[in-house]
Structure formats: structure tokens, C-alpha cells
Amino acid sequence: MNYNIIEKRIGYLFNDKTLIDLAFTHKSINAATNYERLEFLGDAIIGAIVSEYLYLNFNDLNEGELSRYRAVLVSQDGLYEIAKKLKISEFILKEQDKTVVKTSNINKRIISNVYEAVIGAVFLDSSYEESRKILLSHIHKFNSDINNEISKNTDFKTVLQELVQKEIGKTPEYIIVKKDGPPHNTVFTICVKINEEIFGYGKGSSKKAAEQSAAKKTVQKFLEKINDKK
Numbered sequence: 001m002n003y004n005i006i007e008k009r010i011g012y013l014f015n016d017k018t019l020i021d022l023a024f025t026h027k028s029i030n031a032a033t034n035y036e037r038l039e040f041l042g043d044a045i046i047g048a049i050v051s052e053y054l055y056l057n058f059n060d061l062n063e064g065e066l067s068r069y070r071a072v073l074v075s076q077d078g079l080y081e082i083a084k085k086l087k088i089s090e091f092i093l094k095e096q097d098k099t100v101v102k103t104s105n106i107n108k109r110i111i112s113n114v115y116e117a118v119i120g121a122v123f124l125d126s127s128y129e130e131s132r133k134i135l136l137s138h139i140h141k142f143n144s145d146i147n148n149e150i151s152k153n154t155d156f157k158t159v160l161q162e163l164v165q166k167e168i169g170k171t172p173e174y175i176i177v178k179k180d181g182p183p184h185n186t187v188f189t190i191c192v193k194i195n196e197e198i199f200g201y202g203k204g205s206s207k208k209a210a211e212q213s214a215a216k217k218t219v220q221k222f223l224e225k226i227n228d229k230k
Helices: 003-010 020-021 036-059 063-071 076-086 108-125 128-142 146-152 155-168 206-230
Strands: 174-179 187-194 196-206
Touching: 003 020, 020 036, 020 108, 036 063, 036 108, 036 128, 063 174, 076 108, 076 128, 108 128, 155 187, 155 206, 174 206, 187 206
Parallel strands: none
Antiparallel strands: 174 187, 187 196
16 A cells, blocks of 8 residues: 555655554455444544534534534535545455455445544544644635535524524614615615614625625624623
């Protein structure tokens, strides 16, 4: 096995090379000594790192939303996309020919499981901090739009309403400031008022889109105001 290529793709130099062998060994090669135990460990490490990342970087998401986005990032499809970009399937040892097996011959489940094993191997060979560094570098490199995807799929009106009700016991008010363009291509401008104070404006091709845009901007401003008072 070419350790140099594997390590270069992962972005980590192993002290214990046997962990690389273990992470890429399928049970069809060795029923007793294979990647499954490392996969178990890696799954837990990945879950913890992603949970921490979402918690620290998305203050406007509630528990349910955090759980939903974590599920997306640690899903088989999510990890497979990272593993596919790293081309780690080229090194998976499987019974088929007891040597390198090409991507087309290995299913998504195995490839994503091996990626979990790789992160587990990094953890055992180094530390949680190093594992986090490696995993997040992969996420940001191969899922560069993850922040945009999370923002795009978040219901900011609900987030804002829950936040405002919790902090001051009131409900945000959405006001149409103006409508531009012809009926078939109207652009709405909407502002959000909280306690008679305007917090943010948003534009959109529909009232709903404009409200979401305004709510997204308001969440951060409202949080900043609340924190300034504490």
C-alpha cells in the first residue's frame, strides 16, 4: 500500500502505519481484523466534531435544526462525497482480488464506512484536536457551500420568532415597504419591526422570500443587541 499517497490525500502523516492498513481492510480480507472497529470509533468522533462545529458557528439554529443539519453532514451520502473526492476507494482491500479495488466495484456504504475508519485512525494516532482539524478541512474543501446550504434551508422567520418571544415575549412584525416592477415580476421590500424598532430589511420576488431575507438579517442584529445588554 502506498502510504505517501494516502497520507497526502488525507492531509495527515501517520506515526503508526498499521492504522492505515486497518482502516482500509474490509472484513472479506480478515474477519477478525478489519476497519469495522475503527469505523465505530470514527462515527462517534465525526458526530462530536460536526455537532461542535454547528453549535459554535450557527447560533441562530435551534436544537432540532442543529440535529437535522448534523444528520446531513454525517450521513452516508455526505461522507461518501468527501471520500469520493479523496479517492480513498482506490486503496480499499477487499476479497474480490485481494488488492486495490476501483470505485465502481465498491458501494457507497463501504466507502463512507472506510472514511469513518480513517478519521478513527487519525484520532487514535494523534488527538481529538487533530481529528477535528482534518475532518473540518475536508468538509470545507469538498463542501465549500455548506454554510450557504444551511442558510438557504433555514426557516429564519421561525428562528426569529422563537428568539424574540423567548427574550422579550413579543412577536416580530413584517411590513411591506414597497413593491417594484410589473405584476409578473414584482420585487418586494419588507422590514422587520420588534418593539416598534426596525431591525432589518429584505428583498425578494415574493413576500415570503422577502420576509425570510429580512428575518435572516434581523436574527444576527437582535442577538447582538441582546448580548450588548448582558
